[in-house]
Amino acid sequence: MRALAALLVAVFVVAGGGAAWLVDAGAAPVAPSAVDGGRDAGSASTPTPGVAPDRPDPTPTVGPAPSHGRPAAGDGRSSDDAGVGSPEGTGGDVDGPAADNGAPSTGRNDDRRGNGGIGSPTDVTEGVDGADGADAGAGADPVDALGWEAGYRYDDVLDVDGRDGLSPAELDAVVARTMARIEHLRGLEFEEPVTVEVVSREQHLREGFGNASGSGGDEPPATDHLNEQVWEALFVVGEDANVDDEFATLYGSNVLGYYAPAEKRLVLITEDPERAVVDPHTLAHELTHALQDQHFDLAASAASVRTQDTQLARNGLIEGEANYLAERYMAECAAGWDCLDRPRNRGSSNDDVNLPMLFVVYQPYSDGPTYVDALVDAGGWDAVDAAHATLPASTEQVIYPGVDETPGVVPVPETARDGWTRVGDPAGDTVGEASIYVMFWNAARTTGADVVDTRAFVIPDGVAGLDVYNYSAPVSDGWANDRLVAYGRSGDGADAGGTGADGADGNGSDRTGAVGAYVWVTEWDSHADAREFYDGYRALLVGHGAEQVSLNTWVVPSGPYADAFRVTLDGTRVVVVNAPAVEDLDDVYSPVRAAATAGSDGRTGVGP
Incomplete structure (x- = not known):
């Protein structure tokens, strides 16, 4: 079976009902009218993927001076933000707080404890070694403390307005603060910097994913034949089509970004790489994959699953955790964190996408967050760590x-x-x-x-x-x-x-x-x-x-x-x-x- 596993550490858009939709927890991938037998559910506007400039090292060297833990002003969050729970997609103008004058709103540094669920902002690092360092205020050690990255703390306020794009220095700061926030929410430290780069969609279409899967290259013809028979047996790809071509269409013009475990690189895709327009949800999602890779070796876990079902089950954990944390991230934005606005336009889509193939691929994104939520409820993040060691055995x-x-x-x-x-x-x-x-x-x-x-x-x-x-x-x-x-x-x-x-x-x-x-x-x-x-x-x-x-x-x-x-x-x-x-x-x-x-x-x- 061709490896679905590593290619799915990605978010992408697809066409449905004449509109573009994000395939991550931020929205449903297609309109309900496209999937439920033709019921008219209307249309929704959808925001744009996060992007980052092409650069070798995300560690900020020059950037906006952070304000550590300033009290929050009004969060400015649009009330019609649908989020993951809305099958219509994200209909709001913004998903993060913004002041009326367009400047980023201030953050909040109050210690909220307890597990309030995905929709309830909370400090989930209580009891995790090193977590208290991030909550100790601006005087905490920015080198070793959880919730700090490259001098930026998880609740910092940045003097940036990303709606027209970010400069390289501003992007450095946003990446570092997002890494600190993922640490704070997950209770795990980034062990090394994450290489973040931006490519144009044209470049992505030319180059594809490179060696993102870690598979080492093209599959032999015998494996291709097996793969063709699997998708034909599902009545998804017939004898007049080709599985590789269908996946190329699905991933080529619709991908927003991906993390490549074999190359340790995070790639974000935009129509105009000269100015980075960052979606905070997408960036948080992909940085979660980088954190997973540093602690749990995503390439090794991908290599350990050899069937379509076990690959999708493994992705239920990997993508489920990334979407779960990204949703917690956005809940904190709604509660007062200083966050970038989510862009309205999510880029290109392709009406030729194979819809049933998409929904096979999408199952880990949909069911995975509830699977991870159940693990957290039952045993905290230790239970999620254990699941990385013993992957789910089936979808x-x-x-x-x-x-x-x-x-x-x-x-x-x-x-x-x-x-x-x-x-x-x-x-x-x-x-x-x-x-x-x-x-x-x-x-x-x-x-x-x-x-x-x-x-x-x-x-x-x-x-x-x-x-x-x-x-x-x-x-x-x-x-x-x-x-x-x-x-x-x-x-x-x-x-x-x-x-x-x-x-x-x-x-x-x-x-x-x-x-x-x-x-x-x-x-x-x-x-x-x-x-x-x-x-x-x-x-x-x-x-x-x-x-x-x-x-x-x-x-x-x-x-x-x-x-x-x-x-x-x-x-x-x-x-x-x-x-x-x-x-x-x-x-x-x-x-x-x-x-x-x-x-x-x-x-x-x-x-x-």
């Missing part, structure tokens, strides 16, 4: 905080013949509950299949201001595990033959040039759960134009998902076999041969 655990079920073993015995062989990792991939939900949601949205209630996807006011979307439905609840194994047969598709589909790239061939097939074994908590998925999947096939040709066999005759499908239910297991033609199904996978294979549990998956 199920992130969707339902407190669920600690370990995914069971799902065997996929090798039974292929007649030139079919496994491609990519022989163990295959795990799709997971979140991706399965999006598969059904997208089918309901685009084909009218009666599999999920699309109106239930948007959470009206979020969950405690954190969770924007609901990735839970009966058709995907009860997931216990799954395994998808890809198969290939050399050729351009012309030799697939048989009764079945004429896909856009030839009979079952994908864009890697190989004829594709897959076996997808799903395991469920109960027979009732398995039946729910089984019935829903067959309805999904009908929605895509499938015709039933025998008890368990269906054919989609044309279009990007034109293939043959065999769908069987046996106890708590549902097996989907996909191939270019009906005659290929048994050559790719035979349940009878599988039952006789050493290590099999004997279930044949013959039928309901």
Whole structure:
């Protein structure tokens, strides 16, 4: 599975309902009308990403003199700021306090203690070694104290107005103060400076993410083939498209910024890099990733997860913590911290973005903050530290905080013949509950299949201001595990033959040039759960134009998902076999041969 994990330490905008939307906790990624079956939710204006000038070292050497802990004036916060809890996005003019004359408002230095939740500003560093140094006033040691960075303290007031952009010296000061604030909120010290640079969108489109994933370069063709089959199995990227191209569209013109663990660099993207217009939420989000990397090694954690589901689950912790802290940051801005205004315009977006792919990618941003909130409630930041050491095992655990079920073993015995062989990792991939939900949601949205209630996807006011979307439905609840194994047969598709589909790239061939097939074994908590998925999947096939040709066999005759499908239910297991033609199904996978294979549990998956 191509690494989703490290590429997702980013925030980006996408197009929805004709407007641009931020994919971080500051807003929902698309308008509800684009995701809930067409309900008209109106439009919203959305602010601009934070950006920073291209510079090698964020440590301020010259900048505005801070005022340590001056008493707060009125916070000037716009009352129509929607924040993370609003599925319409951020509709306010500003998200941070500003005086009527446009000058930044003053900060506050009162020690508020206790855990007031994400919407309640609080000093969450109580009891953390070194935290008291930051609260001791301007005389505290600015070198070693928590809540100080490069001579700037977390509650400093800066004599800057960022609405027209920041000079390099002003940007230095803003970065240092933001780092101090993240330290103060998280109770962890930045161990080294963070390299922050700004690039133009044109430069980003030319260069991409570089080695942001730490993966070392392009994936081999076999891995590409497996990846194509996974996204095809979800009915997200068909045989007429390419997964790499879809991700390039998603990330290329829509990214606001990212942190690259392999390079230890934070990149913010703007249309005009000559003048840095900084969104405080975006900067706080990305600096949280830098802090995580210094303490928990994001590249190592990304390398430790090898399936789509575990990558998304890991991202639920990484992105959830970043959004959780960024929301705490903005709550403090509302309560009196001196903060930059959030810009109104968030830059470019792309109407060609693959919406279901986006919502698979977005699940950690939506469910992750509530997952982290539950950890903090249960055990404070120590519980979050422990989660970095033992990552969540599945998206199920992130969707339902407190669920600690370990995914069971799902065997996929090798039974292929007649030139079919496994491609990519022989163990295959795990799709997971979140991706399965999006598969059904997208089918309901685009084909009218009666599999999920699309109106239930948007959470009206979020969950405690954190969770924007609901990735839970009966058709995907009860997931216990799954395994998808890809198969290939050399050729351009012309030799697939048989009764079945004429896909856009030839009979079952994908864009890697190989004829594709897959076996997808799903395991469920109960027979009732398995039946729910089984019935829903067959309805999904009908929605895509499938015709039933025998008890368990269906054919989609044309279009990007034109293939043959065999769908069987046996106890708590549902097996989907996909191939270019009906005659290929048994050559790719035979349940009878599988039952006789050493290590099999004997279930044949013959039928309901």
